[in-house]
Amino acid sequence: MGNYESDANPNEEWEDSWETGYNEFSWEQYLQAEGQEVTKYQAIYSKLIRSANRLDEVALYMGWQPNADNQDPERPQEESPKATHPYTLHRHPLFVSSKALHGWLIEQWGRRISLAPEAVDASSALAYQSTLTESDYYGLLAVTALDIDDFALAIAYFKRGMVSLNKALGMLSDFDSLQIEAVSLYAKHARIRLFDIREIWLRVTSDCRATIARGSEED
The missing domain is CATH 1.20.120 (Four Helix Bundle (Hemerythrin (Met), subunit A))
Structure with a gap:
């Protein structure tokens, strides 16, 4: 299945999340980007709606499968994951x-x-x-x-x-x-x-x- 039950706070990211120096504008940008993840999920889900394994496949494209590369066709291959961003429940x-x-x-x-x-x-x-x-x-x-x-x-x-x-x-x-x-x-x-x-x-x-x-x- 898709890794929907994955740890919400991997590697104890929460402890360091508030040391980023984010200001109000930075958080607005962050929340906007995280909101785009919801839109991205909807788009991928709609494309795979006819697949019996759509939940697993969407999770794979979203990069949620353990040890799986992000295979989203709309993401440039050279783009790296947002590993430096702080953790919030939006992720x-x-x-x-x-x-x-x-x-x-x-x-x-x-x-x-x-x-x-x-x-x-x-x-x-x-x-x-x-x-x-x-x-x-x-x-x-x-x-x-x-x-x-x-x-x-x-x-x-x-x-x-x-x-x-x-x-x-x-x-x-x-x-x-x-x-x-x-x-x-x-x-x-x-x-x-x-x-x-x-x-x-x-x-x-x-x-x-x-x-x-x-x-x-x-x-």
Whole structure:
């Protein structure tokens, strides 16, 4: 799988991250660049959407696979990784993938609804978007738990996020029954992303449980 569960703070980068002398302008540039990672993930994911192994392949292109070279065709070969930049949660693979997939779901939902504003009542449209926002929220909280090595807390957040994902999938079925082309097309592609978010979370949850089990054995 893609290295979504990789250590958020490899080689204890956090200890040195605040010795960079970054000022406000530097941090604005940094955050802009990290935001581009989300856009990059969305672009690569869309290109590989038909692949059954898309999660692993996207992770490979993003450079998240252990000991793998970054094979992003849009990155010049001579460009070196941003090894000197400080560490923040924006660099965590789970953060990037969650923001990318949830971002697509929310943005495209707004666009599709605008094509058929009278087809879906405002209450249902807002409820679906709120459910996606809630799912994204729990996914990002799980990243913070992983960052402090509290794997049990991360699992708890994933469980809550799963409830939101399942709720969103149920809503998509209701929207499909309306038989509106724009909404049905969205639902088709949204299900793929929702199931992929769930797959990522299940993989990371499994790794968290394995890590907890190893710790218990050592004790």
